[in-house]
Amino acid sequence: MAQLDPTALDLPLAAPKRSIRVGRIRVPGWLALLLRNSKSRTGLLIVACVVLVAIIAPLISVAHPNDFNLLAARQAPSWHHLFGTTDQGSDVFSQVVVGARRSLLLGALAGALATLVAAVLGITAAYVGGIVDEVVNLLTNVFLTIPAIPLLVVASGYLRARGMWTMIAVIALVLWAFEARILRAQALTLKNRDFILAAKASGEPTWRIVFGELMPNMISRIAAAFVLVFYISLLVDSGLEFLGLGDMSATSWGVTIYWAQVNSTVLQGEWWPFMFPSLALGLTVLGLVLVLAGIDEVSNPRLRTEHKRGRIVALLFGKATA
Amino acid sequence: MSTLEVRDLSKSFAIGGALRRQHVHAVEDVSFSLQPGRITALVGESGSGKSTVARLIARLYDPSSGSVLFDGGDIARVRRRKEVLRYRSQVQLIFQDPFGSLNPVKTVRHHIERPLRIHRIVPSSQIDERVHVLLEGVGLVPPEEVAAKYPHELSGGQRQRVAIARALAVEPKVVLADEPTSMLDVSIRIGILNLMLKLKDEHDIAFLYVTHDLASARYIADDILVMYAGQIVERGPVEQVLAEPLHPYTRLLLAAVHGERIAERGSGASAAVDPGAGCRFVTRCPLAIPVCSDVTPELVEARPQQAARCHVTAPAN
Amino acid sequence: MSAVATKTLLEVRGLEVEYGRVRAVDGIDLSIDTGEILGLAGESGCGKSTVANAIMQILRPPARIAGGNIVFQGEDLVGKSTEELRRFRWRNVSMVFQSAMNALNPVMRVGDQFVDMMQAHERVSKHRAIVRAGELLELVGMDKGRVRAYPHELSGGMRQRVIIAMALALSPELIILDEPTTALDVVVQREILQEVESLKRDFGFAVLFITHDLSLLLEFADRIAIMYAGEIVETARASTLAAEPLHPYAQGLLQSFPPLTGPRVKLTGISGSPPDPREQPSGCRFHPRCPHCVPGNAALYLRQTSERPRLREVAPDHWVACHLVEA
Numbered sequence: 001m002a003q004l005d006p007t008a009l010d011l012p013l014a015a016p017k018r019s020i021r022v023g024r025i026r027v028p029g030w031l032a033l034l035l036r037n038s039k040s041r042t043g044l045l046i047v048a049c050v051v052l053v054a055i056i057a058p059l060i061s062v063a064h065p066n067d068f069n070l071l072a073a074r075q076a077p078s079w080h081h082l083f084g085t086t087d088q089g090s091d092v093f094s095q096v097v098v099g100a101r102r103s104l105l106l107g108a109l110a111g112a113l114a115t116l117v118a119a120v121l122g123i124t125a126a127y128v129g130g131i132v133d134e135v136v137n138l139l140t141n142v143f144l145t146i147p148a149i150p151l152l153v154v155a156s157g158y159l160r161a162r163g164m165w166t167m168i169a170v171i172a173l174v175l176w177a178f179e180a181r182i183l184r185a186q187a188l189t190l191k192n193r194d195f196i197l198a199a200k201a202s203g204e205p206t207w208r209i210v211f212g213e214l215m216p217n218m219i220s221r222i223a224a225a226f227v228l229v230f231y232i233s234l235l236v237d238s239g240l241e242f243l244g245l246g247d248m249s250a251t252s253w254g255v256t257i258y259w260a261q262v263n264s265t266v267l268q269g270e271w272w273p274f275m276f277p278s279l280a281l282g283l284t285v286l287g288l289v290l291v292l293a294g295i296d297e298v299s300n301p302r303l304r305t306e307h308k309r310g311r312i313v314a315l316l317f318g319k320a321t322a
Numbered sequence: 323m324s325t326l327e328v329r330d331l332s333k334s335f336a337i338g339g340a341l342r343r344q345h346v347h348a349v350e351d352v353s354f355s356l357q358p359g360r361i362t363a364l365v366g367e368s369g370s371g372k373s374t375v376a377r378l379i380a381r382l383y384d385p386s387s388g389s390v391l392f393d394g395g396d397i398a399r400v401r402r403r404k405e406v407l408r409y410r411s412q413v414q415l416i417f418q419d420p421f422g423s424l425n426p427v428k429t430v431r432h433h434i435e436r437p438l439r440i441h442r443i444v445p446s447s448q449i450d451e452r453v454h455v456l457l458e459g460v461g462l463v464p465p466e467e468v469a470a471k472y473p474h475e476l477s478g479g480q481r482q483r484v485a486i487a488r489a490l491a492v493e494p495k496v497v498l499a500d501e502p503t504s505m506l507d508v509s510i511r512i513g514i515l516n517l518m519l520k521l522k523d524e525h526d527i528a529f530l531y532v533t534h535d536l537a538s539a540r541y542i543a544d545d546i547l548v549m550y551a552g553q554i555v556e557r558g559p560v561e562q563v564l565a566e567p568l569h570p571y572t573r574l575l576l577a578a579v580h581g582e583r584i585a586e587r588g589s590g591a592s593a594a595v596d597p598g599a600g601c602r603f604v605t606r607c608p609l610a611i612p613v614c615s616d617v618t619p620e621l622v623e624a625r626p627q628q629a630a631r632c633h634v635t636a637p638a639n
Numbered sequence: 640m641s642a643v644a645t646k647t648l649l650e651v652r653g654l655e656v657e658y659g660r661v662r663a664v665d666g667i668d669l670s671i672d673t674g675e676i677l678g679l680a681g682e683s684g685c686g687k688s689t690v691a692n693a694i695m696q697i698l699r700p701p702a703r704i705a706g707g708n709i710v711f712q713g714e715d716l717v718g719k720s721t722e723e724l725r726r727f728r729w730r731n732v733s734m735v736f737q738s739a740m741n742a743l744n745p746v747m748r749v750g751d752q753f754v755d756m757m758q759a760h761e762r763v764s765k766h767r768a769i770v771r772a773g774e775l776l777e778l779v780g781m782d783k784g785r786v787r788a789y790p791h792e793l794s795g796g797m798r799q800r801v802i803i804a805m806a807l808a809l810s811p812e813l814i815i816l817d818e819p820t821t822a823l824d825v826v827v828q829r830e831i832l833q834e835v836e837s838l839k840r841d842f843g844f845a846v847l848f849i850t851h852d853l854s855l856l857l858e859f860a861d862r863i864a865i866m867y868a869g870e871i872v873e874t875a876r877a878s879t880l881a882a883e884p885l886h887p888y889a890q891g892l893l894q895s896f897p898p899l900t901g902p903r904v905k906l907t908g909i910s911g912s913p914p915d916p917r918e919q920p921s922g923c924r925f926h927p928r929c930p931h932c933v934p935g936n937a938a939l940y941l942r943q944t945s946e947r948p949r950l951r952e953v954a955p956d957h958w959v960a961c962h963l964v965e966a
Contacts, residue, residue: 195425198415198417198485202436202440204440213428368824507913508892509682511895511908512908534825537897540899540903541897561903578829
């Protein structure tokens with residue numbers, strides 16, 4: 001994964017801040033760059049669709065997702081129930097579109113929280129160095145060595161309140177260290193750049209250097225870390241719920257899959273309560289992965305140039321056939 | 323009256339692990355002073371420690387020993403933020419790489435405005451005006467347009483001018499220029515050197531010009547310091563030193579740029595790891611005598627104003 | 640050797656290289672004789688490295704040769720097949736890049752890198768190749784035991800010598816040096832160039848020496864071509880150019896190097912900076928920076944700003960592209 005390479009410069013994504021005109025609409029520079037890359041364009045499109053569905057969920061869901069109607073139970077997908085119904089007769093389509101709200105919100109918030117903690121701690125530690133760095137590093141390593149999944153299982157099993165905020169806090173707690181390590185490594189390569197030294201020499205206070213000079217240069221890496229944690233928390237959250245460790249009264253993709261599994265619907269040939277939420281989850285993660293790949297390609301010119309340089313050397317030494 | 327004086331400045335960097343800790347003596351016993359309205363050139367090859375000297379004076383590193391005297395106090399020992407800030411407003415550093423010394427995500431205005439605000443040089447209402455005056459002063463016109471640009475929209479020479487304007491914003495008494503032209507195109511180097519000459523005269527600034535290029539040192543400097551492996555091996559008025567160099571290393575450098583055939587095989591001027599006694603240059607020196615390997619020579623004034631660290635050409639009495 | 644000394648080895652005619660829509664090299668002519676050192680001087684972005692890459696045919700897309708010929712020993716290289724070019728590279732023409740010393744593989748011994756390179760071009764045993772590598776290292780002034788060294792054990796100057804030794808390995812007729820010593824210290828730089836010069840005398844290869852440092856060329860090159868904004872503006876023997884440069888850009892470049900002896904005079908250099916290749920000035924590309932381009936002389940000013948000057952021979956072996964010289 002190239003976003004783990006801390007030495008790459010952020011120039012293309014960070015520098016051309018000016019908005020770019022696409023037709024009649026003015027688009028911020030970074031978005032225009034991402035839209036020009038085919039991977040992130042596809043990814044953004046997918047994610048935008050899922051988000052749109054989540055936003056308009058109350059309008060398109062046929063019934064309340066947890067309404068049950070034993071007369072309409074276990075129906076295969078039809079025009080009336082697009083994604084079929086569960087063994088309780090709840091509409092799976094409604095569960096999927098309404099569940100998207102909780103799943104996305106949870107993923108995004110957990111991602112944002114973890115990124116915030118990671119960026120502040122990782123970058124500050126890298127820049128300040130010394131004892132601060134040692135402490136943050138120790139903390140990071142402790143959290144990295146704690147096996148994440150068992151911790152999650154144990155934490156969510158013990159915690160009484162299994163609401164959304166608890167889940168967000170638990171996931172962020174487990175994932176921030178992972179990100180902090182990436183961001184700290186990149187900040188370390190940036191902190192000895194001349195422009196940071198120049199800011200220091202001109203008397204800028206530390207917090208301004210960290211947040212005003214360093215951080216804007218790492219925006220694409222922070223964005224990449226956010227997207228990464230976003231989809232990992234989506235998967236982790238659904239996984240926990242699938243194991244029955246989430247908030248089972250909520251409506252989310254994981255919960256729908258959990259009930260499908262508990263009632264062994266697939267064994268009875270009813271694939272739909274299992275298939276559709278899983279597809280929704282897979283599609284969202286795919287979209288986010290593509291966005292991440294796009295950010296990588298746009299922000300890391302070495303991904304392209306190194307490839308070419310390799311070719312030149314190969315050509316020179318007569319190894320290339322192309 | 324000197325503006326800034328450096329006394330016995332040394333800096334060593336530890337390398338290796340805890341068991342085999344060694345020290346690279348990047349800068350060793352360096353002493354000199356900077357005078358207002360004069361340019362002092364600090365010449366040496368890469369690894370000679372010349373940039374480290376500039377960075378020590380700029381307080382980007384803490385010296386291992388020695389002092390930097392400015393305004394009557396030893397600033398190497400100053401810790402209080404207010405005093406550090408005051409020093410930083412009077413001693414400015416210009417970096418070698420104009421592509422690295424400006425923050426790529428900030429406009430030109432930001433780079434010049436920040437020092438003005440940090441050190442409260444002018445009231446807030448006059449900041450825009452001052453930014454424009456400074457940009458015009460370094461030949462960047464029209465200033466309104468340039469101020470709104472990002473570094474990547476400027477050429478190398480223009481970026482270096484921005485860096486110079488930033489240094490001048492705080493009305494410094496001392497400017498440390500660390501190879502300010504070496505990354506620039508040949509045809510615009512002279513422009514930057516001429517700008518430094520002009521600013522020196524207009525603002526009566528004491529300049530330290532760090533370079534590896536003897537010819538440009540001769541072009542703008544009044545005095546010269548030649549560094550080799552962390553030590554100053556020769557100092558004096560630039561014309562005099564380049565016309566009649568004392569130290570064999572200065573002679574070697576001159577021979578190289580004059581295009582004479584060079585007999586010896588260079589091994590570089592890098593700082594030594596835990597050096598013992600003896601002259602650092604002895605392995606490359608055509609004049610070496612037995613004492614050179616055993617005793618480190620002192621900087622001895624062998625001619626009026628001109629001193630060298632050499633047992634042969636500048637022997638101690 | 641002396642019988643073929645004046646034979647043309649490489650001739651570049653009307654070469655045009657485009658990066659997408661940007662024309663980086665716009666119709667240049669060059670020729671290199673056997674055993675000659677031709678210097679190509681210019682500022683960053685003037686297209687001098689692109690010329691080298693075009694000759695080696697290693698332009699990377701989107702760069703492509705849009706027109707012209709590159710004739711090497713009577714054969715046009717443009718349009719040759721990949722396999723023919725592969726054999727031509729390194730055997731006939733080798734190249735040393737600016738950052739070449741960083742191009743050595745850090746985890747391979749120097750000798751093994753020679754073996755790889757040689758085996759890619761000819762059937763040679765590993766033992767034979769290592770012995771040859773040792774000989775080559777001695778040629779460039781290194782100890783032959785260094786074949787066992789890893790790149791990090793060598794200084795920058797040594798690594799650059801290794802690269803030069805590799806460039807010599809297959810005895811090519813032409814070696815292209817693209818800013819070979821820019822990253823090195825003056826003393827080391829001087830030593831390496833002296834080494835190249837004496838090797839050239841022994842082996843008779845020709846050198847295309849590309850640099851921004853005109854003062855180096857004045858010393859080491861036989862002939863010098865000066866490039867500005869994708870064009871060649873002046874070509875002359877080194878001594879001629881030093882004594883009487885005719886193009887105002889060449890004059891300005893020579894004026895940009897402060898002297899080490901003689902009186903300390905104020906230099907002017909050249910005002911402004913090189914143009915953006917995407918927006919080349921009309922007419923003579925140097926006119927916005929030219930001290931002799933003033934609206935006062937209306938007829939000349941019109942020509943300077945609207946008509947591209949052609950490269951003409953104004954004296955034997957002295958070519959200039961400037962309206963002032965023609966007039």
